[in-house]
Amino acid sequence: MAAVVLLVALRMSIGCHFLYEGTWKIKNADKFSAKPFLTMAKGPAAPLFYAMVPDLDGRERLKFETNEDGNRVFEGESFTSTWDKLREGTVGKYALDEKQQKQAADIFLLYSTGLEQYFKENGEDIVAHFGSLDRFEAMKAAGTDGSDYKKERIWDEQQKLRGEVGKWLGAIDKMGEDYQSALWMGVLSPEQRAQGDLPVATTFGDFLDFAVTYGLTAIGFCLMLGLCTRFACLGGAAFLISVLLTQPPWPTIYPHAPPVAGHAMVIDKNFIEMVALLLLASTAVGRWGGLDYFVENYVIGLWNSSKKKQKNAGGN
Numbered sequence: 001m002a003a004v005v006l007l008v009a010l011r012m013s014i015g016c017h018f019l020y021e022g023t024w025k026i027k028n029a030d031k032f033s034a035k036p037f038l039t040m041a042k043g044p045a046a047p048l049f050y051a052m053v054p055d056l057d058g059r060e061r062l063k064f065e066t067n068e069d070g071n072r073v074f075e076g077e078s079f080t081s082t083w084d085k086l087r088e089g090t091v092g093k094y095a096l097d098e099k100q101q102k103q104a105a106d107i108f109l110l111y112s113t114g115l116e117q118y119f120k121e122n123g124e125d126i127v128a129h130f131g132s133l134d135r136f137e138a139m140k141a142a143g144t145d146g147s148d149y150k151k152e153r154i155w156d157e158q159q160k161l162r163g164e165v166g167k168w169l170g171a172i173d174k175m176g177e178d179y180q181s182a183l184w185m186g187v188l189s190p191e192q193r194a195q196g197d198l199p200v201a202t203t204f205g206d207f208l209d210f211a212v213t214y215g216l217t218a219i220g221f222c223l224m225l226g227l228c229t230r231f232a233c234l235g236g237a238a239f240l241i242s243v244l245l246t247q248p249p250w251p252t253i254y255p256h257a258p259p260v261a262g263h264a265m266v267i268d269k270n271f272i273e274m275v276a277l278l279l280l281a282s283t284a285v286g287r288w289g290g291l292d293y294f295v296e297n298y299v300i301g302l303w304n305s306s307k308k309k310q311k312n313a314g315g316n
Contacts, residue, residue: 008289011223011280014273018236019220025213034208039162041246042155043253049246054204057133058165061172062126064119072127074119079172080112082201083179089199090183094192103187111179115172122168129164136161151254215239226290233281240274 025032039056041049055061064074087108091101119126136157144150180198215235222232249257249264249271257264264271286292 004285004288007280007283007285008226010276011226011229011285011290014236014276014280015220015223015232017220017273018216019224022213022215022217022220025209026217029209029213032209032213033205034212035205037246042255043245043248043250045245045248052204052208057162058169059130059133061169062130062165064123064127072123074116074123074126076112076115076119079115079176083108083111083176086180086198086200087183090187093199094188094195096187096192100187104183107179107182107186111175111182114175118172118175125164126168129161133161146252148254155254226286226288226292227295229286229290229292230281233277237274237277237281240270240277243270244268244274 035053038049038052050056061078062074064072067073087104090096090104094100096104136154139157140154144154180200184193184198216239219232219236219239222228223236247257249266249268251265262268284292287296
């Protein structure tokens with residue numbers, strides 16, 4: 001009996017942990033992003049997580065070409081096309097009149113011109129950055145030979161380059177936010193704003209943030225109630241595996257875990273919680289003080305009884 005009580009307590013404790021993580025992210029949606037979790041991945045599986053962040057190094061969004069005169073021309077198309085689609089969507093959603101359509105077009109032209117000017121002001125630095133990025137990728141491809149110095153150098157250079165591109169992309173993203181505000185406050189009437197938010201396209205990052213936030217919340221909720229417990233345990237274990245793959249607790253992988261996190265080799269708190277969830281998934285802990293008892297004994301029981309009656313009726 002004591003073992004059963006402790007297993008239920010373990011289920012609810014882990015459930016409370018997951019539930020709090022999820023609800024915190026819901027409450028602080030403006031502060032949470034899965035992007036740092038992915039971009040700070042280290043170890044052998046890191047490239048898999050980097051690939052989940054579209055255009056992580058900014059090569060597409062900050063792309064430039066050389067025109068016939070030999071001058072560099074930055075496209076900025078990924079930004080301007082997104083802004084133009086938002087303008088068109090705003091015209092359609094709120095049924096803008098001719099005056100408002102002109103206002104929206106003028107705002108689009110203003111910000112497109114501003115983007116062009118931003119590229120002119122920062123063009124030389126951006127070109128130099130991608131030259132450094134090419135050299136870095138060649139250095140990284142050459143390997144580290146297990147040298148701690150080379151591991152540290154590669155990591156630090158990678159973070160420096162991503163910080164540079166993040167500064168430019170962050171400034172342009174802020175320009176895009178200002179563009180949205182200009183459409184919202186400068187074009188739409190109060191009655192139109194009452195119809196809902198601007199038709200901003202959902203990005204993969206938005207989807208990922210939503211999946212992580214509500215996935216953790218659902219897992220925690222189910223574990224607390226003992227509902228669909230095996231699925232919740234397996235889902236929680238899968239999430240923790242992804243955490244372990246992004247930050248493997250192995251001493252030879254750089255950067256090392258900060259001392260405040262303690263010291264571990266393979267086995268850390270995430271690994272232990274993952275094993276605990278797999279243990280719970282192998283038991284009937286959802287039926288011990290959980291809603292799975294009622295699901296199995298009443299809902300599924302009624303379903304089986306109904307199917308049995310139909311079968312008997314068919315046989316007669």
